[in-house]
Every structure is written in C-alpha cells, then in structure tokens.
Amino acid sequence: MEFRDYYQIMGVKRDATQDEIKRAYRLLSRKYHPDVSKEPDAEARFKEMAEAYEVLKDPEKRAAYDQLGANWKAGQEFRPPPDWNAGFEFSGDGSDAGGPAGHSDFFESLFGRSFRPDADGRRSFHAQGEDHHARVLIDLEDACHGATRSISLRLPVVDAKGRVTTRERILNLRIPKGIREGQHIRLAGQGGPGFGEGKAGDLYLQVAFRPHPHFRAEGRDLYVELPLAPWEAALGATVRVPTPGGVVELKIPPNSAAGRKLRLNGRGIPGNPPGDFYAMLQVALPQADTEAAKAVYRNMAEKMKFNPRATLGV
C-alpha cells in the first residue's frame, strides 16, 4: 500500500499547531466539499483531506503517525513497522470522520477499521434497516423513453466480523420515463436489511446523465446546436433535426441569425408538463477550396455591400 503524507495533503508543516491544522481543514473543506465545490475532483480530494484531518486533529493519532518518521514520501510503498503503535492508546472510534465512511488502506493499516453501525442510535431489537444512497449515470434517451438497464453499484457492507467490505451489486433497474437530472429514484426495500422483524430500508438513487454527443439537458428542457448553411439561414429552409423522439422537420425563418433559438414545444423530457426542445442555430461557413466556391464568395463580396463590423464604428 502507499504511504500517505497527511501533512502534505492538508498543506501544513509537520510542526503545525493544532490551531493551524484546524484552520487548514476549515479552508480546504469549504473549497472541496462536494456539495459546494465545482472542482472536478472535489469528492476525492475532500475524502482524502477528511481522513488526514481525522488523524492530525487527534493528538494521540497524530503522535502515533509522527512516530513513523519524517522520511516517508507520499506514494511510497508502505508497510507498518511491527508494534508501531505500541504504547499508544486510541480513545473513541473515529466515528466522527467527516464525509461518508471509507478510509484508505493506509489509514486502516494504522488505525484499524471503523464504521458507524448507527449514526444516531436508532437501533432497537426490531428495527428498520438503513436506507442506502447511491449515484447512477444513465443515458438521456433512457430518461426520455424509459428503459430497463443493468446498473452496477458498489456498496459498503459490514460482514459478520464487523469488517467493512465493498460488494458489487448489479441492479436490474427500470428507469422511470421522464426522470430528470438530479432527481432521485426510490427503490422500496432495497436498502439495508432490517433487524429482528424490522423491514428492510430503501435504496435512493440520484440520477445524473452521461454526456450526450448532441443534446444537453437543462431541467426538463433539451438543447441541440443546429448548424445551418449560410443560404439556409439567409433564405429560410426546412431542415431535419434529431430529437430523442426521432428526426423532425424544422422550419427555419428567413434571415435567421446565429444564436437564434427555435423552440419545439413538448419535445423535451416527457412529463406533466413535458419539457421543450430548443435548436440553437449556428451558421457553418463552407470552405472556399475550389475555384467555383471562391467565385461565389467574390461575387457575394461584390454584390452585397456588407460590413460585419458596422457596430464597431469602422
């Protein structure tokens, strides 16, 4: 397993005070919290940082970690020395770890596995199982038409010995027609098992769309960039446009400028009301790569008296 340099992760010196470490955590957690951050790797960074803080904020764990010595480099192959933590006693169970449970192998080799069997002590002898949450990626078309898809989830499970392991679960899921990005699907009884006679918990899946080669979803509306030939934009035309419901013929009014938005009512993501479909017009310029093409452009230049920079006052 690889050594983790918790000081480097938190951007503090090895002799930083507890206050400095706390301050660094506050700054980094606001920057990388997955609910707040727009950084692409926010979730991974946050998890790494929460783990580093869990060790460094606790004087006992920090002292034990420091004892490994300052010569380790991040990423270096690491094996804990025998009896490395002799003489240290860790109080608490680390259950106040920021973020969802799931420490690195490095952390677990030093401090053992911890898990929160029950964050708030809701258990009694008979109790409902925990609800589980996961994120799934689906295709936009499946949201438009509904579909049955095999979805792979990685779920942490606690085995009989109390160890946390990851289990892959293949879910054969019926995707509800009309679901939008960010919404949740609730699968009743598919969460954690109940205790005693308690019923199983539910599984909540938060839906995100895979990037689509043509369409972009905004709530229930869909957008496509639609390139036009200059003469189609200038003279008007009827052109074929792909939509999730199939190809439609769209009438382009004469003198359509690039950037104009044409709406197809009700052809977005289905629902009550259904979303709309927007074609964002673009004008594609043909290459002047033949004599004939050059002649056409020269002819236009002569006859059109067009100054595209009139608004710039030149």
Added chain:
Amino acid sequence: MEKHSEPLVTGRIVEEEIQLTLDDLCVACAVHAERIVELVEEGVLEPAVREPGGWSFGGSSLRRARVALRLQRDLDINLAGAALALELLDEVESLRARLRRIGED
C-alpha cells in the same frame, strides 16, 4: 469482490411521485426526528402537509435535508450557517442556468 445479481426492480421518482413522512426523512437521512424538526424551524424544509397526525414533505425535501445535514457535519457550521449556504447554493445554481441560457441567445 462478491457479485450478486438482482431481479428487475421498479422505483418511483422521489421528487414527483412521493410524499415523505417525517419518519421517512429520518430514516433516509439517518438522524433523529429532532434534527428534521430543527430544519423545519430554520426554514430549510417546508412540510407540504402540517396536520396533527404528522407532517409530510415533498420529495425535493430529501436532497435539501441531506445537503444541509452534510454541510453542518463536514464544515462544522451551525444550522443557520448551513441554511444560508443552501440558499446561496440554490441562487448560484439558478444564476448559472440563466448564464447558460443568455450565453446562447
């Protein structure tokens, strides 16, 4: 890693088809009812139905509750701070959406 396959499951869209009871929300967020009541008192959540028999919430409360609780826990901020952050995040998101639309006009 152990593999395990499942029969076909059908779910419902939380935001559109589901009203959550107070207990549903507690279980989904793994917290005691008092924490959800605090969120209502702070105005983070608004029960769709307030009856003596109990509250029920629109499905979109699920995301709001979970984000508010996560912010409190991970950023070590109090409830009012989390409520403010949530409001500002909503506003940023709607401004971003407007920006994307204007950028295309």
